[in-house]
Amino acid sequence: MSAQLPDRSLSPGRRLVHQLGAWLAIVLGGPGILVPDGAWLLVIVGIALWSASASRPGKRAFQIEWFAASLAWAWICGWVAHVWPGALAIMGPGLGLYAAASGALLRRIARVAPLSLVAPLAWIGVETLKSILPSPFGFPWLRLGIHFHAADWILGSARVWGVIGLGWVLAALGGWMGDVLRALGGEKVRLGRSTAFAVAPLLIGVLLPLIEPAPETVDGPRLLLVQPNVSQSRKMQSRSGTELFRDGVSRTREGLAKLKASVEPDVDLVCWGETMLGLPLVDRGLVAAIEAGARTDPWAGYEVDAAWVDDWLDVEDNFIGQGLFGKTRGPSVLPPGTSFLAGAEYTTAHEGRVRRQNSVFLWNAKGERVGVSSKRHLVPSAETLVGLEHFAFPRWVIAKVAGYVPDFLAADETGVLELEARDGRRFRIGASVCFDNVFDDPYTDPTRAGPLDFHMVVSNEAWYLESHEVDQMMAFSHVAAALSGRALVRATNSGASAVIGPDGRELARLVVGGNDREVGGCLVATVPVPEPGTGVTFYARSERLWQLAVLVAPLVAWALARRRPAAA
Numbered sequence: 001m002s003a004q005l006p007d008r009s010l011s012p013g014r015r016l017v018h019q020l021g022a023w024l025a026i027v028l029g030g031p032g033i034l035v036p037d038g039a040w041l042l043v044i045v046g047i048a049l050w051s052a053s054a055s056r057p058g059k060r061a062f063q064i065e066w067f068a069a070s071l072a073w074a075w076i077c078g079w080v081a082h083v084w085p086g087a088l089a090i091m092g093p094g095l096g097l098y099a100a101a102s103g104a105l106l107r108r109i110a111r112v113a114p115l116s117l118v119a120p121l122a123w124i125g126v127e128t129l130k131s132i133l134p135s136p137f138g139f140p141w142l143r144l145g146i147h148f149h150a151a152d153w154i155l156g157s158a159r160v161w162g163v164i165g166l167g168w169v170l171a172a173l174g175g176w177m178g179d180v181l182r183a184l185g186g187e188k189v190r191l192g193r194s195t196a197f198a199v200a201p202l203l204i205g206v207l208l209p210l211i212e213p214a215p216e217t218v219d220g221p222r223l224l225l226v227q228p229n230v231s232q233s234r235k236m237q238s239r240s241g242t243e244l245f246r247d248g249v250s251r252t253r254e255g256l257a258k259l260k261a262s263v264e265p266d267v268d269l270v271c272w273g274e275t276m277l278g279l280p281l282v283d284r285g286l287v288a289a290i291e292a293g294a295r296t297d298p299w300a301g302y303e304v305d306a307a308w309v310d311d312w313l314d315v316e317d318n319f320i321g322q323g324l325f326g327k328t329r330g331p332s333v334l335p336p337g338t339s340f341l342a343g344a345e346y347t348t349a350h351e352g353r354v355r356r357q358n359s360v361f362l363w364n365a366k367g368e369r370v371g372v373s374s375k376r377h378l379v380p381s382a383e384t385l386v387g388l389e390h391f392a393f394p395r396w397v398i399a400k401v402a403g404y405v406p407d408f409l410a411a412d413e414t415g416v417l418e419l420e421a422r423d424g425r426r427f428r429i430g431a432s433v434c435f436d437n438v439f440d441d442p443y444t445d446p447t448r449a450g451p452l453d454f455h456m457v458v459s460n461e462a463w464y465l466e467s468h469e470v471d472q473m474m475a476f477s478h479v480a481a482a483l484s485g486r487a488l489v490r491a492t493n494s495g496a497s498a499v500i501g502p503d504g505r506e507l508a509r510l511v512v513g514g515n516d517r518e519v520g521g522c523l524v525a526t527v528p529v530p531e532p533g534t535g536v537t538f539y540a541r542s543e544r545l546w547q548l549a550v551l552v553a554p555l556v557a558w559a560l561a562r563r564r565p566a567a568a
Contacts, residue, residue: 047174373415
């Protein structure tokens, strides 16, 4: 007769206490909660408590873990309350469901190996699934590895294994600590094996930056990042683009005047943030599309024709060509030889429909529009209804809540803009918008596609005032720069505007009166760019393989657990 395994079940009350403690540590360790950069050691403690309790069976385990994680994710994403508090009732349970799924998976594979191995399998596997599913089903906010964004000693390993590898190290260390807790509680745990599974990823993470160092760089273009600090309420209440445009021009003049007074060289590029141009820009081929039958959707609230297109093109020429560049009448705002980049809404045609996109535009030093890149990842309910806009009831509900029908068109790929600097050198810029900053593909895809010098993120974080959302966005930017091996520039409306080097370290940030958010001003910085011939990071080349590996590995562990007998 075989000996039965000891009862490892956990009572609902104890599970709730352990899970609440785990998520409290994880939340407090996040960027902007206790300290701006976060505290990854606290996150390890949280993973330890989570894995030690979630690995044990018990009544209502899934529901309890879902509840605790829902509270935590509502806190982590608490900044959304500044837009609409009701969103927390969706985001908290939605993200909490993924966390509960990780716990359910962990319970099924816990007998296969120590927690220092199975905890990363369960957590990183589900987290990766969450990051690649399309919105609104997927939402890769604050993946575990992001907590290492300011740890220079290991951040460089992202060039090889991305956020996945960084997260694995944290989960392995937390799982090892969970094994220690299990051993202290009287469970039979092979701490030697557990230690090996925890130490190995940590050592690899320390060595990888030495094996694949950050690319050698040279000084690239000089940029003037203009941060006007327009409140979101005033931005939305503005009845014309003139007010926003004047704010941007005023800040730009101030920045250029200070630059001239300090006898510094003129900048190559002036950058404004997301939709800060204040007027819609029109596809120059839209007239042909309209003549071919393209029309606006019934809920758009406006009609377009050739005259409408010509009128907006004239407005663009008046604001940009004449106002900023002084093409036919002076004086210009921008010094000769300086180009201009800004975020604006873009009206174009797609599959017979006239659509809007959230985009980034580049004008050369002659005042000619020479490139556009549009947002790839749209915010559910704010920019897209993921097809529900075709039905009357969802349109009615969202119009009551938001005052408009969000039906923007997502771009298929990240656009690359080509800047000609004052010295004649050309730089290729991968341009993304706000929510894109949460994902990897807006930075890995253009790096793989061809030569790329740096990334540009235009963003409007005025929605969230001084909340920790800004710290989280900065953390995403650090990791995006590190894993792609390219510098990243953030041009925002209200903060944080910054330049991050290709190794993920911050080089410059706009700070006014000790604050980096809800302040106005300008930041001048030179962007480091890779030396000619610099290749692509290993992670950018192997991104899909890493994702596949961590999706398949938990399934293999599950299969092994099912074959392993439940009794010794």
